[in-house]
Amino acid sequence: MVTLLSLWQPFSFIILIISTIFLILIYKWYSNSMLTAINNRSPPSPPKLPIIGNLHQLGLYPHRSLQTLARRHGPLMLLHLGSVPVLIVSSAELAKQIMKTHDITFSDRPKLTAFDKLLYNCKDVASAPYGEYWRQAKSIGVLHLLSSKRVQSFRVVREEETKSMVENIEKFCLSSSSVNLSQIFTKLTNDVVCRVALGRKYDDGEDGKKFKKLLGDFVELLGTFYVGDYIPQLSWLSFVNGVDAKMKKVAKEFDEFLEKVIDEHVDDYQNRVNGGHDCVGNEDYKDFTDILVHAQMENLLGVAIDRVSIKAIILDMFAAGSDTTSTALEWALTELLRHPKIMHKLQTEIRSIAGSKTFIAEDDLEAMVYLKAVIKETLRLHPPIPLLVPRASRAKVEIDGYEILPGYQVYINAWAIGRDPISWERPEEFDPDRFLRSDVDYKGHDFQLIPFGAGRRGCPGILFAMAENEIALANLVHRFDWGLPGGASVENLDIAETTGLTIHRKFPLVAVPSLYNPLC
Ligand code: HEM
Numbered sequence: 001m002v003t004l005l006s007l008w009q010p011f012s013f014i015i016l017i018i019s020t021i022f023l024i025l026i027y028k029w030y031s032n033s034m035l036t037a038i039n040n041r042s043p044p045s046p047p048k049l050p051i052i053g054n055l056h057q058l059g060l061y062p063h064r065s066l067q068t069l070a071r072r073h074g075p076l077m078l079l080h081l082g083s084v085p086v087l088i089v090s091s092a093e094l095a096k097q098i099m100k101t102h103d104i105t106f107s108d109r110p111k112l113t114a115f116d117k118l119l120y121n122c123k124d125v126a127s128a129p130y131g132e133y134w135r136q137a138k139s140i141g142v143l144h145l146l147s148s149k150r151v152q153s154f155r156v157v158r159e160e161e162t163k164s165m166v167e168n169i170e171k172f173c174l175s176s177s178s179v180n181l182s183q184i185f186t187k188l189t190n191d192v193v194c195r196v197a198l199g200r201k202y203d204d205g206e207d208g209k210k211f212k213k214l215l216g217d218f219v220e221l222l223g224t225f226y227v228g229d230y231i232p233q234l235s236w237l238s239f240v241n242g243v244d245a246k247m248k249k250v251a252k253e254f255d256e257f258l259e260k261v262i263d264e265h266v267d268d269y270q271n272r273v274n275g276g277h278d279c280v281g282n283e284d285y286k287d288f289t290d291i292l293v294h295a296q297m298e299n300l301l302g303v304a305i306d307r308v309s310i311k312a313i314i315l316d317m318f319a320a321g322s323d324t325t326s327t328a329l330e331w332a333l334t335e336l337l338r339h340p341k342i343m344h345k346l347q348t349e350i351r352s353i354a355g356s357k358t359f360i361a362e363d364d365l366e367a368m369v370y371l372k373a374v375i376k377e378t379l380r381l382h383p384p385i386p387l388l389v390p391r392a393s394r395a396k397v398e399i400d401g402y403e404i405l406p407g408y409q410v411y412i413n414a415w416a417i418g419r420d421p422i423s424w425e426r427p428e429e430f431d432p433d434r435f436l437r438s439d440v441d442y443k444g445h446d447f448q449l450i451p452f453g454a455g456r457r458g459c460p461g462i463l464f465a466m467a468e469n470e471i472a473l474a475n476l477v478h479r480f481d482w483g484l485p486g487g488a489s490v491e492n493l494d495i496a497e498t499t500g501l502t503i504h505r506k507f508p509l510v511a512v513p514s515l516y517n518p519l520c
Pocket residue numbers: 125126127138141146316317320321322324325328383384385388389391451452453454455456457458459460461462464465
């Protein structure tokens with residue numbers, strides 16, 4: 001008896017503790033639910049579970065699950081992801097209220113662990129909290145790196161890399177073998193960003209392989225769900241499942257890489273100064289790192305930017321600019337393969353403008369209106385970041401008669417808005433012609449089409465991304481005719497999606513090119 005009791009005692013103590021924690025959590029959940037119920041000015045909310053709130057309703061494809069929930073509860077919903085109130089916006093009209101009418105109130109970003117750990121404690125532009133630092137860092141990007149003049153100055157890089165992609169694909173035509181286009185697009189956009197941001201490609205040998213892997217891990221981790229952000233009691237899970245360690249490792253390796261790149265640029269800058277070289281002050285000759293290093297050395301920007309800021313701003317080019325752009329190309333080609341008549345119409349436009357040229361240069365693109373319509377239609381149906389980058393509310397505000405409190409996270413479902421029958425006729429149909437009949441654009445003024453977001457926090461890389469997408473797509477469909485491996489029919493082309501922040505195809509896009517001869 002004594003022995004049994006002594007065995008039982010530690011267990012009863014543990015059970016007592018667990019029951020107490022459980023009761024506290026139930027009490028907290030109950031009082032929170034009561035608060036929500038009492039505040040009937042809150043947007044509609046689906047019922048939630050204790051502790052996890054509505055997390056279980058997100059599923060593997062949150063943009064799709066949230067569209068279904070919005071059909072039931074309305075275009076403005078308040079969800080609770082764990083303990084965090086999250087506003088879900090699913091109509092063009094309400095997106096306009098958030099990103100235009102009340103833009104300043106919703107110009108903050110939530111503090112997320114992945115951003116914090118991978119982007120130098122949010123010293124980059126995309127994840128920086130709203131404030132003076134973000135304003136200055138963004139204006140450096142907009143004025144010196146992503147302005148129309150700067151994007152134009154990188155034209156040679158885009159043309160050379162597109163040419164190299166086309167030559168690479170030509171080799172597959174000789175053997176009639178299939179090409180992994182997903183891989184080719186990733187390489188193209190990484191190479192362009194590397195040359196423009198760092199001054200050269202990192203694609204050869206062991207170093208190239210390591211860099212490719214590092215970049216892949218980095219992008220994947222940025223979109224990883226970090227449970228502790230929503231259920232702080234479970235933050236320890238990220239230590240147990242290895243996510244935390246992986247983030248630290250990738251952040252450290254990227255930091256070492258960027259340190260080396262910046263050192264090389266500082267040496268180069270000093271050599272040029274010592275040699276009295278002409279182009280020290282001429283931005284047209286420089287990559288992003290050059291410009292930032294030069295600006296730091298000579299304090300040209302009127303604001304002090306330190307080495308950490310330089311690294312974070314460069315990293316944004318990879319975080320925000322590479323994966324998104326290749327994803328758009330991947331979906332554009334997927335839709336063209338699924339719709340042979342649209343592919344044919346696009347090829348007819350491009351080939352009639354290109355004439356006997358085998359390579360389309362950027363000057364030829366201006367007249368290609370159908371090409372631009374195809375890209376818009378792709379971004380409507382497949383915005384690469386379907387829920388955009390989350391925002392956070394900074395003050396109490398009324399939207400559509402509902403009270404929104406400070407500190408709410410905000411997800412704008414651009415994917416659902418692009419398929420909303422209120423804004424679009426036959427919304428599920430891939431029909432680029434709709435853009436030949438309308439002026440709707442993706443630049444942030446037409447809220448039914450917002451793949452790049454809008455307002456103060458809108459994407460500053462639109463020109464950069466579109467210049468690259470247009471030249472790549474034009475050359476791919478001009479130089480080659482495309483089929484599916486083994487003569488498979490287009491109905492068999494899989495269009496499953498990945499999970500994460502950026503939504504790719506789940507399976508790589510594989511197609512068979514055959515060379516088009518403009519002289520035949
Ligand atoms: C198809 C390609 C791209 C897509 C779909 C895209 C999409 C987006 C979206 C949805 C946002 C958040 C907007 C918001 O909160 O309203 C964003 C922000 C941003 N993007 Fe892009 N982007 C693309 C290409 C690029 C490129 C090429 C760059 C730079 C080289 C870039 C740099 C940025 C930066 C720095 C931000 C943060 C802006 C801020 O927080 O103030 N993006 N992008």
